[in-house]
Amino acid sequence: MQTRPLLERIDRDWRAAQPGLDPSPMRRVILLARTASQLARGVEQVQGRHGLNGAQADLLFTLYRSAPPEGLTPGDLASLSAITPASTTNRLDTLEERGLVHRGPDPADARSRRVRLTPAGRAQVEALLPEHLRNEERLLSVLSEAEQAELERLLLKLVNGLEGG
Template identity: 55%
Template sequence: MKATSITPEPAPFTSTRALLERIRADWQEAKPGLDPSPMLTYLLIDRLHAALERRVNLTYAPSGLNPATWDLLITLRRSAPPQGLTPTELAQLTAISGASITNRVGRLLERGLVERQVSEHDRRSSRVRLSAAGLALADELLPRHLDNERSIFGVLNAQEREALELLAGKLLASLEEAAVETERG
């Protein structure tokens, strides 16, 4: 009877670093001479983003907030005058697209965390501001949020954080400029 060779299952990757090295090695074998560095850098940043989001969500998810509603709540806490902000102003100050603002504001309205005031001069115009409950929740969560983020970046010293911010800012500025150029067509 002839012995058959069975390829063992690859071990599960315990770290992104191990996965990146495996991908690099696989590309060297599949296509020698190919430099997979750009895709590996992208994968590293993509996985970093996902890990950061999971970790940051720990601060506000127990309160029933998601990244968009947290962003809206904390933006109102940080930037809104007593009369509130218009949906357009909120879209400019948050990471939420204009089309999603109405939905997010509606969710916070249902929970009693924000109030919407319709303009007496123009019924199509409104302002959104934190309710007393929204203010209390933002003030309760903000110290935990900052402690969590401090902990996340605590592995880096001040010089490394500054370098990370500089490099990330440079890359983002380039992508934003390219997007503007693409829109101009």
């Protein structure tokens, strides 16, 4: 079911089941969840054409933009990316098997490892990045630049409150 009719149905059903209940918080959370799901699906379509899923692409993008030449520790990589630390190791295993990242010893701490892009990984990011950005622009294009800025402001306010900041 499309989102707008679903939200209207939820309103009608709640009015019938609990006439005094205000279901607007439920509607808004459902709307955010469905929006996030649609955006993720749209982003992953492009990444999939490059043989990556969203988490793998995010790790490659993070290494490309944030890693010093010696790489990042897996913990630093997890904290700088959009995926959970628990997911990082499995994703790195796959990316390393494909020759896109290299995990090696940390010269400053023999107990630690550093992750860095290989030349193939750097080439993969450089091939994906322009299409990825065009796709995200397309996904957001139903909103004007001013609306996108306002959406970003409101989402930052919401996530800051949820994170306790």
